[in-house]
Amino acid sequence: MPTALPPHTYLMIRKIESNYTLTSEEKLTLQKLPVQTVDVKPGQDIVKMGDQPTQCCLLLEGFSCVYKLTLEGKRQIMALHIPGDMPDLQSLHLQVIDINIASLSPCKLGFIQHRDLHLLFEQHPRLITPFWHETLVDASIFREWLLNVGQREGYSRIAHVICELLLRLKAVGLVEGNSFHMPISQAELADATGMTPVHVNRVLQSLRNNGLIHTNRRQIIIPDWQKLQEAGEFDSLYLHLKND
Amino acid sequence: MPTALPPHTYLMIRKIESNYTLTSEEKLTLQKLPVQTVDVKPGQDIVKMGDQPTQCCLLLEGFSCVYKLTLEGKRQIMALHIPGDMPDLQSLHLQVIDINIASLSPCKLGFIQHRDLHLLFEQHPRLITPFWHETLVDASIFREWLLNVGQREGYSRIAHVICELLLRLKAVGLVEGNSFHMPISQAELADATGMTPVHVNRVLQSLRNNGLIHTNRRQIIIPDWQKLQEAGEFDSLYLHLKND
DNA sequence: CGAAGTATTGAACATAGTCAATAACAGTGG
DNA sequence: CCACTGTTATTGACTATGTTCAATACTTCG
Numbered sequence: 259m260p261t262a263l264p265p266h267t268y269l270m271i272r273k274i275e276s277n278y279t280l281t282s283e284e285k286l287t288l289q290k291l292p293v294q295t296v297d298v299k300p301g302q303d304i305v306k307m308g309d310q311p312t313q314c315c316l317l318l319e320g321f322s323c324v325y326k327l328t329l330e331g332k333r334q335i336m337a338l339h340i341p342g343d344m345p346d347l348q349s350l351h352l353q354v355i356d357i358n359i360a361s362l363s364p365c366k367l368g369f370i371q372h373r374d375l376h377l378l379f380e381q382h383p384r385l386i387t388p389f390w391h392e393t394l395v396d397a398s399i400f401r402e403w404l405l406n407v408g409q410r411e412g413y414s415r416i417a418h419v420i421c422e423l424l425l426r427l428k429a430v431g432l433v434e435g436n437s438f439h440m441p442i443s444q445a446e447l448a449d450a451t452g453m454t455p456v457h458v459n460r461v462l463q464s465l466r467n468n469g470l471i472h473t474n475r476r477q478i479i480i481p482d483w484q485k486l487q488e489a490g491e492f493d494s495l496y497l498h499l500k501n502d
Numbered sequence: 503m504p505t506a507l508p509p510h511t512y513l514m515i516r517k518i519e520s521n522y523t524l525t526s527e528e529k530l531t532l533q534k535l536p537v538q539t540v541d542v543k544p545g546q547d548i549v550k551m552g553d554q555p556t557q558c559c560l561l562l563e564g565f566s567c568v569y570k571l572t573l574e575g576k577r578q579i580m581a582l583h584i585p586g587d588m589p590d591l592q593s594l595h596l597q598v599i600d601i602n603i604a605s606l607s608p609c610k611l612g613f614i615q616h617r618d619l620h621l622l623f624e625q626h627p628r629l630i631t632p633f634w635h636e637t638l639v640d641a642s643i644f645r646e647w648l649l650n651v652g653q654r655e656g657y658s659r660i661a662h663v664i665c666e667l668l669l670r671l672k673a674v675g676l677v678e679g680n681s682f683h684m685p686i687s688q689a690e691l692a693d694a695t696g697m698t699p700v701h702v703n704r705v706l707q708s709l710r711n712n713g714l715i716h717t718n719r720r721q722i723i724i725p726d727w728q729k730l731q732e733a734g735e736f737d738s739l740y741l742h743l744k745n746d
Numbered sequence: 747c748g749a750a751g752t753a754t755t756g757a758a759c760a761t762a763g764t765c766a767a768t769a770a771c772a773g774t775g776g
Numbered sequence: 777c778c779a780c781t782g783t784t785a786t787t788g789a790c791t792a793t794g795t796t797c798a799a800t801a802c803t804t805c806g
Contacts, residue, residue, distance in 0.1 A: 307739070326645065329735050332653040336645045348642070351635045356642055356740045359616035381626050390634050391595045398592070398600055399721030400648060401570065401580045407694030408651045409576040412762075443784060454763055459786060491573050495551070496600045500775095658793075687752065701753060701794055719803090 266293040266318055266368045269342030269430055274388040276429070276500050284382050291378065293368040298361045300441075304345050313369045314350060317343045320365030321441055324357045325449065335450035337399055338362070338423065338442070347393050349374060363441035374411045395498050402496045407452040410491065412461045415451040418488030420471065420478060425494055437479040452464040465489070510537040510562055510612045513586030513674055518632040520673070520744050528626050535622065537612040542605045549590050549603040557613045559592060561587045564609030565685055568601045569693065579694035580688070581643055582606070582667065586674045591637050594619060607685035639742050646740045651696040654735065656705045659695040663715030664715065664722060669738055681723040706709075709733070 265271075271288050280288070295318065297489045298304065304315060304322060322339040336357070345359045350372055379386050399422075405430045406418050420440075427438045437446065444462065448455040465471050472479040479487055509515075515532050518524065524532070527680050539562065542548065548559060548566060566583040580601070583589045589603045594616055623630050643666075664684075671682045690707065692699040709715050714730045716723040724730055 281548045324645070328649065328653050334649040334652040336648050348638045350744055351631060352642070352740075354636055354739060356742070383630075386627075386630055386634075387595060390630075390637070393638060393641065394592045394596055395636070397637065397644055398596070400641055400644035401568070401601060404580050404644060404648050404651060405570045405572065405578040407648060408578040409572050444786095445784075455785085456764080456787090457762055460762095463786085478738060495598060498596055498600070499599075688754095689752080698795055699753085700755090700796080704794090707754085 265289040265291075266295060267317070269346065270316060270431070273342050273392070277391060277498075278388045282447070284385060287378060287382060288385070293370055296367045296369065298365050298367060299364075300361055300363050302361045303358055304361060304367065305349075305355055305357070306492075307356060307358055309355040310353055310428050310502055311346065311349050311355065312373070313371050314344055314375065315346050315359070316368040316370060317341055317345060320358055321362040322365055322445070323362055323450070324359055326357060331483050333449045334444065334452065336403065337396065338419075338430065338450065340423070340426055340430060344392060347389060347396075350389075362446060381500055386466040391498075398496045398498060403450075412451070412453055412457055413464065414426075414490050415453070416447065416458065416461050416465065417448060417470065417486055418492055419447070419490075420480070421487055421490045421492035421494075421496065423478075424480060424483075425497060425499065429499055436481065436483065437477055439476060440478045441476050504507050509533040510539060510560070511535050514560060515564070516589065516674070517586050517636070519743075521635060523630045525673070531542065531622060531626060532629070534612055536612055536618055539615065540611045542609050542611060544605055544607050544609075546605045547602055548605060548609075548611065549593075549599055549601070551600060551602055553593075553599040554597055555590065555593050555599065556617070557615050558588055558619065559589060559590050559603070560612040560614060561589060562583055562610040562612050565606040566603055566609055567606055567690070567694070568603055570601055578696065579690065579691045581640065582663075582694065584667070584670055584674060584676065588636060591633060591640075594633075606690060627633055635742075636643045639647075642742060647694075656695070656697055656701055657708065658734050659716065660691065660702065660705050660709060661730055662736055663691070663694060663734075664724070665734045665736035665738075666741065667722075668724060668727075669741060669743065674741055678724065678726065681721055684718060685721045 265335065267288055271280070271285060274288070293316065305311060307326070317339050319341055322345060324336045324339075324345060325333050326336065327333050332411060337345075346355065375389075404456055406415050424433060424438060427433045432438060444458045445455045448458045451458065453461070462471075462473070466473065469481060470489055472481060486492070508628060511532055515524070515529060518532070537560065549555060549568070555741075561583050563585055566589060568580045568583075568589060569577050570580065571577050581589075590599065593599055619633075650659050654662065667684060668677060668682060673678045688702045689699045692702045695702065697705070706717070710717065713725060714733055716725060730736070
């Protein structure tokens, strides 16, 4: 007898359950949410500024990001998404999308219709809370990044982003020991930290030289978690992870 | 016969109504929300990192801000609040506060108990949406600030912040003609834009010299809205104001 | 009026950016 | 399996924007 595949909403439910106790009926309803999956290549726009989507996107596999461009074409990446994240949950209540969302690696996406979520919330009003919660954590991460980009020097900035990724990936089981896969180019890291690729490269070298990270392909190995956290002034409070 | 004073929730309701149609019963319930008012001096912390409040704060008069500090004591201001804003609405669902909120000018605050809001939402589930909406707009503003601080040069950054304030203040009726009161020191503007006070001072001078703003005390006069918007690369989409 | 906070100025300096060239790597098809 | 191609990473030299430090003027308010 074949084992049933987990539902597409598996990671989403897992995340919700780390903060909320779901009744078995609520959980079942979430498991049965209609999800339409799509595969996309790296570097593809998933949602664009000005769109008025009727569905939300759930990242099932891969990495994506939110970004905006200045008129001169400078790009700021404002958040990185990992499996289980819902990058455009805001579109449920903000009619016009004011950001761009793009894949950073090959991604598997699950699209959930707004009307299905609205229905879900009508039938189970208690479920509104964890979804609202998710958007509040997103906002918290934006704030921390603002502190990062506005006040920390390059060395700390990069260390901070790596710390955040480690903890978030750990929460969805994507960390093996002290290492994880980070399919992000230095140019993209530069856009995420408000630096130039050249400077990112130099900072990464000094992080390596100081023994805070090892890199192999796009695998990041963290030999000394304590030291990396200190370098990035990292305090995980803002991630609001319950099971630290 | 004396005219009844508007309820403390007046500005909040006004903001909600710019996006949602309230039934008269919903409106009445909102007007009757218990609000405890407090006056605070400039530069006072209202909420601190680590707090676990049982109430939300509604700004009735004055300006406040959200900020965080780095270990070396550098401060990043992440948002400015104007009357009608609810700076810590997030505390409804995030147990531990991960930011500091401080008054920038003398402020009148209204505190609303979480339990009263939860009751409100139980009785009128439809009202969850506008409050969720408010936190989504906050997040949108954080993102825009991240773009501002990460990718724009000083001149545009300051122009952008002024543009944002003008539109938001206009929405609550605090703009007279093309000018408004901005009780924020240059040092605070520096913390909001990730610059030094010295540099802010120089940028303000060049904005004045180019005729984009006039300043008088802490009154800002905007003689050429078009030019200021261009200088700040300002596009109001991210504010999600309905009545533009 | 006097004190404290705020704004302004100048000069030296530094972090990070720009430009440009080269090296390493990953994916492709013969 | 290897040459070919485009992308990504690395390096160096020069430059800029914005910082730091420190001194001076201006406001505001009791």
